Amino acid sequence: MNLEKRLADLICFFEEFFVAHGMNSTFALYLNLLINLLVLTLVIFGINYVLKHFIIETFKLFTNKTRTTFDDFLIKSNFPRYVGRFVPLFVIYKIFPLIFSEFHDVLEIFYFLFKIYVIILLIWIFRSILRSTRNYLKTRPEFNDKPLESFSQIIMIFIWIIGLMFIFSEITGKSVVGFAISLGAASAVILLIFKDTILGLVASIQVSVNDIVRIGDWITFEKFGADGTVTEINLATVRVQNWDNTYTTIPTYSLISDSFHNWRGMQESPGRRIKRSVFIKQNSVKFLDKDDLEKLKKIHLIAPYLDNRQAEIDKFNESNDIDKSLLINGRNQTNLGVFRKYADSYLREHSAVHKEMYLIVRHLAPTPNGIPLEILCFSKDKRWENYEYISADIFDHLIAAIPYFDLKLFEAPSGDDIRSFLGQKSDS
Known part of the structure; x- marks a missing residue:
């Protein structure tokens, strides 16, 4: 005093x-x-x-x-x-x-x-x-993939709401409880005005709780033209750095309302899937005679298979007294079947293919473009550039190997093919 x-x-x-x-x-x-x-x-x-x-x-x-x-x-x-x-x-x-x-x-x-x-x-x-x-x-490494920006914005919104309630309480002279009750009465108007913010708030919580997207995930969102790595997740938007180093912003709510691809499962798995097909012309598929088999036995990857398989076939045909003057009679090997086995053996010998994951070479239903021979396997290296190199290396070899089996690839005729055909026709 x-x-x-x-x-x-x-x-x-x-x-x-x-x-x-x-x-x-x-x-x-x-x-x-x-x-x-x-x-x-x-x-x-x-x-x-x-x-x-x-x-x-x-x-x-x-x-x-x-x-x-x-x-x-x-x-x-x-x-x-x-x-x-x-x-x-x-x-x-x-x-x-x-x-x-x-x-x-x-x-x-x-x-x-x-x-x-x-x-x-x-x-x-x-x-x-x-x-x-x-x-x-x-x-901290353990929080690198967490949407910390979104969490902080959510908490900050609640703090501002509480602060504004106290400020309006001082301005109007009403208690904070009374102001909260008045705010509840005007909830419809508030929901209309802050609709996007509320949707973003709900989406951010769902994205985090359900672990839909993390920072560092590779996502593909065709609707917004996004294809790249998630660099930021906040209350309103998700920022994606595309592979051409451009940026795409996606509304956070779209992650729970629309469909998109998240490649995290592939990145966390032991290998990355290779799934492609080559289309074989159907009229190039044939049975193999003895001369064909002798020629194919020079390919070391399938030589043991051809010997064992042909011995099994010959035994079956002899025991059933099959007339082999026609190849169609009894059991026979085809050039497409042998090529399928060759492709399977080649993949199992390839050093970049993961042997402990799915490895399948299969026929799909014939199409107007030929018979699809699908290759399904996984590369050990998941890095994009190396993955593309491995895929190209596999199909370079298989495409080059097809003629050795007297098979032909289907290819739509080009302008040169049509001109050549018309020229030969006019000459004749």
Whole structure:
């Protein structure tokens, strides 16, 4: 109390001095008020300047001695500066009422603005802590694929809602509970205005809880033209860096309302699938006679198979007294069947093909474009450029090997083929 009395006497010093020297009391009151405000402003700026540098430097000295980097992120997010503002606020709160002790209307406005500023300052401090936490967790390997941006935005929205409720409570004079009840009555309007935000909020929670997408996932979203790596997930959008280094932003809600491809399963599996077909002309398929078999036995990958298989076939035909003057009688090998076995053996010998995953060479139903011979296997190397190299290497070899089995690939006739055919026809 003695300190407050001394401050009150000091604040009135200039007013009493001016009145004692013959100045009008009203003019002396306002001049004293102006001088006190000027002094208070200078004092506040001085305190703020000293505290800002003192707190920041002290905090930096403390962070240099700690092993964690969390406190470094606190400095970058201005946490010490925000906390340091409470000291000049305390000084203003104590001295301002003494300066305006005779101006009750001004004091009411002051207390109102002071409470509003304190609420906003607390929100800024919490935001600083939240940002520091988010940035710190980003440096931790176990959180690299988590949508931290989305989480922080969700929490920050709730903090702003609570802060705004307190601010409106101060403005309207109603309690926070009463304001929340009024807010519930206007929920339909709020839902309409903040529809996109609410959808993004719900989507962010579902994406995180159900682990639909992580940062670092490769996704393909044809609707938005996205094909690349997810670099950011926030409340409203998901950012994808495409393979041509362009960026595509996708509404977060679309991840739960539309269909898209997430290639994470392939990236986490032991191998990456190769699934392609070659189309064989149907009229090039034939039975193999002895001369054909002898020629194909020179291919070392299928030589043992041909011997064993033909011995089995010959035994069956002899035991059933099959007339082999015609190849169609009894059991026979075909060039397509032998080529299928060759492709299977080639894949099993290929060093880049994963042998412990599915490896199938099969016929599909014949089409107007020929007989599809489908290759289904997995490459050991999942990196895109190496995967494409392995796929190309396999099919380069198989396509080049087809003529050795007296098979032909189907290929739609080109303009040169048509001109050649017409030229031969005109010559004849």
